[in-house]
Amino acid sequence: MTYCVGVCLEKGLVFMSDTRTNAGVDNVFTFRKMFTWEVPGERVITLMTAGNLATTQAVVSLLNERMKAPEDRQPGILQAETMFQVAKMVGGLLRDTVQTQSEKGPESEATFSATIIVGGQIAGAEPRLFLIYPEGNFIEASDENPFFQIGEAKYGRPVLLRGYDPSISFEDAVKLLLLSFDSTLKANLSVGMPLDLLAYETDSLNITGQQRIEEDDPYFTGLSKSWGEVLNAAIRQLPPFSFASKDS
Amino acid sequence: MTYCVGVCLEKGLVFMSDTRTNAGVDNVFTFRKMFTWEVPGERVITLMTAGNLATTQAVVSLLNERMKAPEDRQPGILQAETMFQVAKMVGGLLRDTVQTQSEKGPESEATFSATIIVGGQIAGAEPRLFLIYPEGNFIEASDENPFFQIGEAKYGRPVLLRGYDPSISFEDAVKLLLLSFDSTLKANLSVGMPLDLLAYETDSLNITGQQRIEEDDPYFTGLSKSWGEVLNAAIRQLPPFSFASKDS
Numbered sequence: 001m002t003y004c005v006g007v008c009l010e011k012g013l014v015f016m017s018d019t020r021t022n023a024g025v026d027n028v029f030t031f032r033k034m035f036t037w038e039v040p041g042e043r044v045i046t047l048m049t050a051g052n053l054a055t056t057q058a059v060v061s062l063l064n065e066r067m068k069a070p071e072d073r074q075p076g077i078l079q080a081e082t083m084f085q086v087a088k089m090v091g092g093l094l095r096d097t098v099q100t101q102s103e104k105g106p107e108s109e110a111t112f113s114a115t116i117i118v119g120g121q122i123a124g125a126e127p128r129l130f131l132i133y134p135e136g137n138f139i140e141a142s143d144e145n146p147f148f149q150i151g152e153a154k155y156g157r158p159v160l161l162r163g164y165d166p167s168i169s170f171e172d173a174v175k176l177l178l179l180s181f182d183s184t185l186k187a188n189l190s191v192g193m194p195l196d197l198l199a200y201e202t203d204s205l206n207i208t209g210q211q212r213i214e215e216d217d218p219y220f221t222g223l224s225k226s227w228g229e230v231l232n233a234a235i236r237q238l239p240p241f242s243f244a245s246k247d248s
Numbered sequence: 249m250t251y252c253v254g255v256c257l258e259k260g261l262v263f264m265s266d267t268r269t270n271a272g273v274d275n276v277f278t279f280r281k282m283f284t285w286e287v288p289g290e291r292v293i294t295l296m297t298a299g300n301l302a303t304t305q306a307v308v309s310l311l312n313e314r315m316k317a318p319e320d321r322q323p324g325i326l327q328a329e330t331m332f333q334v335a336k337m338v339g340g341l342l343r344d345t346v347q348t349q350s351e352k353g354p355e356s357e358a359t360f361s362a363t364i365i366v367g368g369q370i371a372g373a374e375p376r377l378f379l380i381y382p383e384g385n386f387i388e389a390s391d392e393n394p395f396f397q398i399g400e401a402k403y404g405r406p407v408l409l410r411g412y413d414p415s416i417s418f419e420d421a422v423k424l425l426l427l428s429f430d431s432t433l434k435a436n437l438s439v440g441m442p443l444d445l446l447a448y449e450t451d452s453l454n455i456t457g458q459q460r461i462e463e464d465d466p467y468f469t470g471l472s473k474s475w476g477e478v479l480n481a482a483i484r485q486l487p488p489f490s491f492a493s494k495d496s
Contacts, residue, residue, distance in 0.1 A: 154402035158431035162479050171488035179483065183406035199491070209491035223486055228410055230482040235411050235427065237478050238471055240419035243447070243457035 001190035002033060002151030004048040005177055006117040008129050008141045010166050012201040012208065013119050016177045017048045018151075018185075020192030034196040035060050037067075037077060040206050043122040045077055045086055046198050050151035051114025051134070058097045059090065059116070083120060083128040087138050090118050095136025115150045120200065127202050155187040156180035170199045170209065175223065178213075182224045195220075249438035250281060250399030252296040253425055254365040256377050256389045258414050260449040260456065261367050264425045265296045266399075266433075268440030282444040283308050285315075285325060289453050291370040293325055293334055294446050298399035299362025299382070306345045307338065307364070331368060331376040335386050338366050343384025363398045368448065375450050403435040404428035418447045418457065423471065426461075430472045443468075 004017040017034040031053060037045045047063075049056035066076030080086045094116060101112040119129035119141075129141040131148040141148060146166060149157060163176045174197060184191050193215040201208040213220055252265040265282040279301060285293045295311075297304035314324030328334045342364060349360040367377035367389075377389040379396040389396060394414060397405065411424045422445060432439050441463040449456040461468055 154435070155406055157435050158403055158406065159479070159483075161434055162476050163483050169488065171490065174489035174491075175486060176483065178489065179486075186409055187402070187405050211492050219487075219489060226486055227482075230485050231407070231410050231479075234475075234478040234482040235407075235424065238423060238427075238474055239467075240417065241422035241426065241467060242419065243422075244459050 001188060002050040003153065003156060003181065003184045003188075003191045004033060004050055004117055004150050005147060005156070005160070005180060006046075006048065006119050006129050006141075007147040007164070007173055007177065008119075008127070008166070009146075009168065009170070009173055010202075011170060012199065012204070013046070013121075013127050013129060014170060014173045014177065014200075015046050015048055015117070015119065015196075015198045016174070016181065017196050018181065018191045019194055019196065020190060021053050022190050030192075030194070032196065034198060035063075036198060036207065036210070037063075038207055039078060041123070042205060043078070043120065044200050044205060044207055045083075045118065045120035045122075046200065047090065048117045048150065049114060050116075052098075052101075052112045055094070055097050055101060055112050055114040056116070059093045059114070062093050062097070063090070081122070082125055083118075083122055083130070086120070086122075087118055087128075087130040087132060087140075090116055091132045091136040091138050094132055094134060098134050117148050117150055121202065121205060123205055127200065152184055152188050152191050156184040159183055170201070174199070178220055178223055179227055182220075182227060249436060250298040251401065251404065251429060251432045251436075251439045252281060252298055252365055252398050253395060253404070253408070253428060254294075254296065254367050254377050254389075255395040255412070255421060255425065256367075256375070256414070257394075257416065257418070257421055259418060260447065260452070261294070261369075261375050261377060262418060262421045262425065262448075263294050263296055263365070263367065263444075263446045264422070264429065265444045266429065266439045267442055267444060268438060269301050270438050278440075278442070280444065282446060283311075284446060284455065284458070285311075286455055287326060289371070291326070291368065292448050292453060292455055293331075293366065293368035293370075294448065295338065296365045296398065297362060298364075300349075300360045303342070303345050303349060303360050303362040304364070307341045307362070310341050310345070311338070329370070330373055331366075331370055331378070334368070334370075335366055335376075335378040335380060335388075338364055339380045339384040339386050342380060342382060346382050365396050365398055369450065369453060371453055375448065400432055400436050400439050404432040407431055418449070422447070426468055426471055427475055430468075430475060 019030045113134040116132040121127040130138045132138040195213040199209040255262045361382040364380040369375035380386040443461040447457040
């Protein structure tokens with residue numbers, strides 16, 4: 001399983017993904033699920049993947065191959081003129097890969113399906129964030145739906161719904177995302193550390209911050225511990241329930 | 249969909265369930281998913297169901313029919329000597345019902361599966377809480393796993409994991425369960441108000457508190473509103489993330 005979140009803020013975009021992949025519980029590996037392409041001053045594009053690893057790696061490899069073969073007639077995401085074109089390109093590759101793997105070869109019980117979040121900015125337009133379905137179609141983040149989650153999304157959703165505010169800083173957004181990941185990591189073994197993080201500030205056209213948060217990261221372990229305490233204090237603050245009296 | 253939680257406390261047992269059932273989004277009904285049998289001073293048994301409504305209603309009807317026909321050779325849950333026997337009986341009925349519906353009649357895309365939480369106390373033994381699978385087998389709550397959730401369990405799990413403490417009062421336990429339901433209701437339309445609540449105090453052998461919490465319940469609406477505020481205040485209390493400096 002996987003957990004990835006992409007968030008639109010007034011200041012820009014923030015992406016976070018875990019790195020665990022598993023087939024059953026005994027084939028556990030660490031694989032990068034966040035991929036970034038940067039042409040400083042011109043474009044920053046980030047992509048995160050959930051689902052069949054062979055499918056998502058094929059899509060990323062195809063994106064990279066197109067870049068290395070500029071004589072190829074097909075333009076790559078570094079040639080795309082808008083983020084909408086990037087999303088269309090990624091969606092097309094995803095649909096073709098899922099379809100090819102499903103139709104050819106021996107039958108498999110596994111599903112070849114995958115879902116992708118892609119976001120970023122190309123000079124001359126606003127930053128944009130898309131959620132791409134295995135069928136190749138996609139939706140865009142909006143004021144009403146300012147973030148996308150893929151993979152094991154349910155455990156970490158309540159704190160995001162309650163804590164999200166478009167005006168928060170990158171530092172507070174990363175804190176909120178880490179709380180959402182903490183809830184997920186506590187509940188589901190197939191989502192695992194380390195986490196990949198990328199922040200992109202609107203109109204900078206350069207990666208603003210990018211790092212890997214390791215299992216023993218002191219900020220994350222401190223946050224996880226304090227969260228239990230402040231959450232319990234918050235629950236205690238609320239008035240207890242009173243049972244209706246039996247006479248009434 | 250459904251959301252039900254059964255919790256073991258030092259003081260006793262607490263049960264909460266929603267009441268929404270739906271087939272698709274346009275066949276939405278309110279149905280009771282919590283059923284209680286009480287012989288004051290002798291036994292209190294509570295059962296909550298998730299899954300195919302025809303299956304779970306059949307199981308409850310079979311349990312009730314056995315009670316009304318005492319000359320019947322098969323003893324019912326009011327004759328069972330222990331809660332373990334009750335769980336075995338419910339598990340057997342559930343397995344048989346799922347199997348009959350799956351094997352007979354026209355094929356259906358729908359699944360006839362269901363899951364049940366059953367708990368209570370019979371005079372002379374401790375209170376016990378069981379989770380019963382569609383296959384008829386079951387597991388019992390323990391100190392390590394002191395609560396069971398069935399149905400749409402993921403959204404409401406993080407707050408339960410963080411907030412549960414076996415020593416809390418019934419009033420605080422209901423508050424915690426309502427927070428767990430609030431997270432679920434906010435995220436999933438197929439879980440809906442009103443909620444059914446039952447509290448059972450160890451060795452009382454009588455229902456301690458039982459009520460339906462309606463959509464406009466002032467305590468619940470106040471709790472839901474305050475929860476957003478205290479949760480955000482709790483998040484703000486935590487130190488923000490700092491990006492590693494690019495030089496390091």
